[in-house]
Amino acid sequence: MKMTPKALAPLAIAAAFGLGTLAPHAQTTPQKVGFVNVDQLFAAHPNDKDVKAIQTKFQGDLAGLDKQIKDIDAKGTAATAADKDKRAQLVTTYNAQLKSYDDQMKAKAGPIETSVDAALSSYAKSNGYSVIMDRSIAQQSGLVVYADTVTDVTEAVKKNVK
Numbered sequence: 001m002k003m004t005p006k007a008l009a010p011l012a013i014a015a016a017f018g019l020g021t022l023a024p025h026a027q028t029t030p031q032k033v034g035f036v037n038v039d040q041l042f043a044a045h046p047n048d049k050d051v052k053a054i055q056t057k058f059q060g061d062l063a064g065l066d067k068q069i070k071d072i073d074a075k076g077t078a079a080t081a082a083d084k085d086k087r088a089q090l091v092t093t094y095n096a097q098l099k100s101y102d103d104q105m106k107a108k109a110g111p112i113e114t115s116v117d118a119a120l121s122s123y124a125k126s127n128g129y130s131v132i133m134d135r136s137i138a139q140q141s142g143l144v145v146y147a148d149t150v151t152d153v154t155e156a157v158k159k160n161v162k
Contacts, residue, residue: 032128034153035135035144036120044158045112054108058101065094119160123153132157 042048072079072087079087124132135152138144 031130033147033151034124034129034132035138035147035151036132036154036157037136037152038116038134039136040154041116041119041157041161042109042112044161045115046162047108047112051105051108051112054101054104058097061097062094062101065090065097069094116161119157119162123157123160127153127156129153 042051069087069090072083072090075083120132123129132153133144135147135154138147
């Protein structure tokens with residue numbers, strides 16, 4: 001019986017696969033994973049009180065404007081031309097205050113975020129962590145279903161937040 005190249009192909013593939021499984025494979029080192037509560041890390045920063053003050057101020061200011069806009073919207077087709085003009089002015093004021101709020105938040109929260117990121121990075125590198133995730137985001141996204149509480153390094157990282 002003569003073996004043709006077509007008949008030998010499956011045998012060659014099986015042999016190559018078999019020999020490939022015998023070759024030594026590099027073992028990967030275990031990865032160290034941790035979790036933190038980012039909100040607690042932000043709250044641990046000395047300048048977080050400034051961010052909270054901005055939030056409180058603008059929540060009050062924007063809530064009043066929002067209520068006035070919704071009151072006019074509730075009138076529906078019964079709203080007069082004056083109501084519509086007032087609503088347009090309120091929306092303009094609301095958007096201007098929202099932009100001001102956003103600018104102030106970026107100015108205050110940016111340095112805090114940089115500080116928290118630096119603390120996390122420093123802690124991870126010095127303690128051999130490959131990955132540190134925000135616990136709440138990991139849970140909400142379904143990315144992590146279970147994590148032992150010993151993987152929470154929030155308190156240790158807080159010590160580095162300045």
